[in-house]
Amino acid sequence: MAPPLAPPPASLVSRLKNAGSLFKQLPGTFRLFWQSGPRLAVILGLLTLVAAVLPAAIAYVGKLILDGVVAAAKGGGDPALRSHVMGLVGIEFGLMLVSALVERSLSLTRELLRANLGNLLNERILAKALELELRHFEDSDTYDKMQNARREASSRPLSLVMQVFTIARNVVTLSTYAALLVSLAPWSVAVLVVASIPAFIAEARLAAEGFRLYSWRAPEGRKLNYLEWILTRDSHVKEVKLFGLGQLVLGRYRTLFQKFFNEDRALALKRMGWGLGLGILSLGAFYGCYAFVANRAASSAISVGDMAMYLAVFRQGQTAFQGILSSIGSMYEDALFMSNLFAYLDIPTGSEQPRVLPPLKPPHGRNNAIELRDVSFKYPGKDAWALRHVSLTLKPGQKLALVGENGAGKSTLVKLLLRLYEPTEGSILYGGVDLRDMDVEDLRSRFGAVFQDFVRYQFSVAENIGLGHVPALEDRNRIVRAADLGGASPVITALPQQFDTMLGGWFEKGQELSAGQWQKLAVARAFMREDAEVLILDEPTASIDAEAEHALFERFQALAADRIAIVISHRFSTVRMADQIAVLHNGQVEELGSHDELMAKDGRYAHLFHLQARGYRD
Template sequence: MKQSKTIFKTLKFVYCSSKRTVILIAIFTFLLGLIVPINTYIWSKFINVLFSSYESNVIPKLVFVLILIWCLWIVQMILQKANKYLKDMLTDHLNLKITESILNKQNGMTMSQFDNPKIYNKINKINTEGLSRSISVTNNLILLLQNIVSFIGTAVILVTYNPILLILLCFVFIPILAIDIKISTGLYEIYNERIEKLRLVTCLKDLMLRYENIKEIKIYNMGSFLLNRITDTYKKYLNQDKVIRKCNMKKQIWGEIGEYISKFCFTLYVIIDGITKQKDIGTIILYINTIDILMQNIGDIEFVLSEMYDDNLYMESVFDFLEEPMQHREGKKKLENINSIELKDIYFKYPNTEKYILENINLKLYKEKSYLLVGENGAGKTTLVKILCGLYEPTSGEIYINGENIKKYDLESYRKRIGVVFQDFIHFPLSVEDNIKLGNIDDYENDDSFNKMAELVGVDDIVNKLPEGYKTQLQNEWMDGTELSIGQWQKIAIARGLFSNGSVLIMDEPTASLDSLAENEIFQCIKTTLNKQISIIISHRYSMAQIVDKIIVISNNTIAEEGQFTELIRKGGKFYKYYSVQADRYKKGKYDE
């Protein structure tokens, strides 16, 4: 039942990718299937005419039949070429459809769904098998239709001779189909068992080929270790596959031996029966060819069904992923601006874990105010930012925007009001201009804002040294690509965050990869933008502590203290300890010089 549902879903999916192409393929395939029995029947007539050459006017009859056969050849050739063209076009349409469906689905999923390793296993199956299996299902459906049409047309000929033979022919292939289905099921179970380890191997291969990783791999001589890890996995599975394939091969050989024995018996029966009943030579050849074609049709149908069963096992993963619940929030209210954010009794733990990362968070943030989030590694600072960005919903507690519950607002309009510079920001393999303007797709053509932000952060100094200016392709992995330093990438990421022109600007370790001079430039840049929106900075460098309006200290997964710089220093609590340790280190460095 599940298999038939998957076949129907696949058919619908393929049909929706290009309706016109699918309909034309179905028509041409039907005609190709019809040509086979017609051609077989005409050839039998040709042989009968040939063996009656003693009759008068036999030459015109032979020529007429040959012209018919020639016409069939031409029609068959044209249909085959047209079908190949259409199948190639359908493959392209299908590739587009799968890519579009998967990426749209991915865009609509929540961050919490991506914390589940099973999602990555599904994505890996789709990436490695999705397109090829969809195409395989399509090709098999075409082959199935062609063989069914051919089978029906040819079966009509055999039924007029001996209907029992037709029934026996069909029964011969039932054991072969059962063997193939059992083999397919076993192979799919093995694939599922290996999927995570194979995904790790693929990840390691990609990691070894990334430009930014090559230097570290060479310095630490990791190449041989990683290569051995990859090849050991492949060799282990290679040895297992050798045993499995030998076993499957033996089963298939015995099944096909039974098929050939049956074919021999049926052919012998037709010859003996034809001679006994003194049938025309053309008629005997017609029935022999009919049995041969029917066995080929049934064999192809059996093969197609077993292949479709195999393909459907993999296609289930595609549809399981596409049927994952989409991100949904009831709120429809559009958000034009964010003047205040309040977090009330917020608790949070990641999916499938028991430990709370944030506990009892109560916080109010206001427009034209700046905040510095500090705390030890793993205290929950970045998690808090992710919740503020709407990437995660709190496990419990409420968030209020401008005094109203965030659930009343449309999530997309809320996110548009936020600009973020993550610590692990994306290095897009695009131009400098694209890397910055992707911060605000809706305002992509606003060159004035773009130029202002690029100049403010100091990106223009970087660009002046690049061959194509802002149009320069970044990353060495591409033709005419240019690689930037980590600090230069950091400036581009900050410019992207500023270009978003959001009501909230969040920067996670914005100067982590910058030298002292560049850090000072960014420091001055941030200083000029702090009071234009709600500004939140996460940093282990406390040089900004004296210019923000409030410092928030996260410790043991909750807010340990908050206040202005002088207030927290005077208090002598957590922040005083952090600041003193860093200040002493700088003083010691000065003294040592």
């Protein structure tokens, strides 16, 4: 459950201290910005500078035009004075054309940078995901960091950079305006500044609340997405219809959405209240200045052109100053979101790296034994042991079956063998080398595996199989052999384009398969690694019939004749083919031996075997 919103900092000083720490995100953000397009970054800077000086120039030329019109009218329509006015109009027209061109160019440059920067960051996020280990994906805090980073990656970095450019632009513009206002009355500059400060305070405070609101929503936002997933995915629709889950799930969706809506509404109302109050203050300051300037003009202390220029400059200067403060507030919010991105990118990894450099490499071949020496393991953040004091030795060519109730530690042991996790205590050796001293890619390249929760890739049949050994993805002969070994050939032959048939329902012309057919493709994928030294089958026959299961294991026994093979299965017809059977209970090896030895022992294995056999007889 998301934590409650913390109160905003109590004072302006504390808010500014907090903001200062967050602006440390700026250097990293600007590095990303520069890397996304150095030439475009330079162009953006030059265009911003030109756009900053144009408003004051246009306002000054406007004053000259108005004063020129008044002078020409008093001069009885002197052609020279009229020509001068027309020339000034032409200059202002040219300046407006340049302004329009600059604004369009700025918009184009921003869009190009947005695309480049968004793509760069998405690549960085995905590349980081490749570095993460299984423990990260099974940790909700890490997952929330990833989702927060992904959610804002396409907009926040550029927004933060653009706010900096906007501040620079408004500072230059405001400097030119201030020079003009000082000639009217120095205090008018102070009024312009003071009337805008409260807006900044409000923006900074509300930005912090908005960040906390959206960031801490991540766990509940994931729940909202999951409820939507239940009602929209084909894998859930049968149970939703059968058990009448629709209204229950939809009701929970509505409740959670209403909670989000109420939070958003409260923040929006607060923004409106502050905005209205500060808008009135700003308007009052403007009209106070308006009255002063109008009185000066009425008493002939300044010209009509001066009056028009001062009013335009004060209004636009007020807008520019408020823009600076608003940009600082937005930068604060953007920097908060950037802290999420950098927190994700800085997640420490590297436990997969070998303890010794260069890493040790057992000789390639099928003569390496696997040895577990007093291995114990508990998942991060958990107190209970998933495995405890497990010692096993698997010799080349030996077949080991793992049996036990759900949660006994069977799949956990496989995760340790593949170095998806590392033992909390003890060690695992491969060919006499501790797995932690091996290069993880070299280690995993020696294994072929099919898991119970295998992936159904929304790719072609050939790719679904070929992904088992990426270097051979284009080797159709090898893919065909793997399909034969996995028992998938009859399934493929019946498909419209056979190996070139697109699978799944996500994309156009995708062909959906039954669970058993998908599983045969997953088994074939495992057999793509023809040179694998170890084969792991985690419930490989859960979705196929008994005849297909028997055929699969006949092929499996032939393929694994000289390899180590590890089988996890609840079907004892499969298990009894193994040389050794390890019975796991509460994370410990309770029994170990062949089928005949364990039946003679008449312990847990024999009890489970008789229960299953009785079910078949009944």
